Amino acid sequence: MNxxxxxxxxxxxxxxxxxxxxxxxxxxxxVLCGRPGYINFLDALNGWQLVSELKRATGLxxxxxxxxxSPAGAAVGLPLDETxxxxxxxxxxxxxxxxxxxxxxARGADRMSSFxxxxxxxxxxDADTAMLIKNEVSDGVIAPGYSEEALEILRAKKxxxxxxxxxxxxxxxxxIEHKQVFGVTFEQGRNNLVIDDELLSRYVTKNTExxxxxxxxxxxxxxxxxxxxxxSVCYVKDGQAIGxxxxxxxxxxxxxxxxxxxxxxxxxQSPQVLGLxxxxxxxxxxxxxxIDVYIGEEYEDLLAEGEWQKFFREKPPVFTREExxxxxxxxxxxxxxxxxxxxxSDNVERARKSGVDYIVQPGGSVRDDAVIECCxxxxxxxxxxxxxxxxx
Numbered sequence: 287m288n289x290x291x292x293x294x295x296x297x298x299x300x301x302x303x304x305x306x307x308x309x310x311x312x313x314x315x316x317v318l319c320g321r322p323g324y325i326n327f328l329d330a331l332n333g334w335q336l337v338s339e340l341k342r343a344t345g346l347x348x349x350x351x352x353x354x355x356s357p358a359g360a361a362v363g364l365p366l367d368e369t370x371x372x373x374x375x376x377x378x379x380x381x382x383x384x385x386x387x388x389x390x391x392a393r394g395a396d397r398m399s400s401f402x403x404x405x406x407x408x409x410x411x412d413a414d415t416a417m418l419i420k421n422e423v424s425d426g427v428i429a430p431g432y433s434e435e436a437l438e439i440l441r442a443k444k445x446x447x448x449x450x451x452x453x454x455x456x457x458x459x460x461x462i463e464h465k466q467v468f469g470v471t472f473e474q475g476r477n478n479l480v481i482d483d484e485l486l487s488r489y490v491t492k493n494t495e496x497x498x499x500x501x502x503x504x505x506x507x508x509x510x511x512x513x514x515x516x517x518s519v520c521y522v523k524d525g526q527a528i529g530x531x532x533x534x535x536x537x538x539x540x541x542x543x544x545x546x547x548x549x550x551x552x553x554x555q556s557p558q559v560l561g562l563x564x565x566x567x568x569x570x571x572x573x574x575x576x577i578d579v580y581i582g583e584e585y586e587d588l589l590a591e592g593e594w595q596k597f598f599r600e601k602p603p604v605f606t607r608e609e610x611x612x613x614x615x616x617x618x619x620x621x622x623x624x625x626x627x628x629x630x631s632d633n634v635e636r637a638r639k640s641g642v643d644y645i646v647q648p649g650g651s652v653r654d655d656a657v658i659e660c661c662x663x664x665x666x667x668x669x670x671x672x673x674x675x676x677x678x
Contacts, residue, residue, distance in 0.1 A: 318441075327451075333428060336513040344502055353402070356518070363385055389415050395527060411429040429451075507522045513677060514625070517533070528620070529551065623647065
């Protein structure tokens with residue numbers, strides 16, 4: 287197939303719309319079910335690049351949850367523990383396949399942002415992964431293949447309208463890529479940068495002790511940033527992105543946004559949140575929304591008389607600012623990646639509040655010395671890659 291007609295472009299008024307191969311060759315994708323749209327394919331193709339690169343870099347199955355051409359989550363297939371199983375709403379967490387674990391982590395880290403996502407999988411989708419996808423609100427999935435059982439499960443989603451795309455894992459695009467903006471054609475070489483150990487070898491801080499798991503997290507952070515709309519930063523812990531700040535004009539705003547998401551991820555694991563007395567009838571999406579409000583600054587909206595009764599058997603106590611701060615003191619071992627240099631040390635100061643011990647960034651700012659000095663003050667490790675990772 288050389289082209290696929292789409293319902294419309296980014297918006298319903300943008301017609302006609304299609305994807306096609308300019309050289310007349312075959313498209314590397316096949317639609318097995320549904321009718322993917324313009325943004326669906328942007329998410330799918332960016333997500334596929336991310337997960338296939340994660341798989342090559344780590345040797346582990348990988349998954350990504352994309353929304354509006356940036357990842358809401360990305361992860362590799364490490365096992366889930368009981369707490370993660372609870373906050374990701376996964377009951378059989380101990381028996382999941384590695385690919386299903388990767389998707390549970392990618393989808394679960396920022397459940398608010400992942401609502402209605404497009405999923406990318408590095409490996410053939412199995413039944414475990416398909417069952418997790420079945421229970422989530424999602425637009426579609428791209429993978430190099432599907433088991434018969436997985437395909438049957440996914441075809442039944444959305445009454446047979448769920449978007450299922452299969453991609454040729456051996457497809458390699460041309461070295462030069464093009465895009466049009468306002469009738470003007472842009473041309474550049476593809477970003478073929480390989481994220482490997484050599485790229486992570488330049489330590490600039492006094493502390494150079496990095497455990498193997500943190501090296502994997504550095505790779506995850508950089509590969510995630512490579513396919514995230516810039517400016518962007520990414521917090522990673524134990525094989526999964528826990529906070530992604532995308533598309534902000536100010537880098538410190540990226541750091542704050544992603545840091546707040548990382549904080550929320552950890553707050554969801556606190557006894558106060560795990561013990562919330564939800565009514566059995568409350569759906570998981572409504573639980574996610576309620577938890578987000580409960581741990582935020584507008585908790586009074588949820589706990590107001592006449593409102594809390596919609597969600598809980600009894601009124602939960604306020605999760606005070608002091609209690610949240612105390613719980614967040616237990617967050618450590620987080621890795622922070624940035625797609626461009628930190629112009630000021632305020633990014634390091636904010637990162638420290640979210641448990642960051644390891645930082646990987648290009649370097650090259652006139653204030654690098656001040657940024658390094660701030661890291662040394664807190665005993666952090668910082669690596670300079672010398673490579674920027676802007677993506678637009």
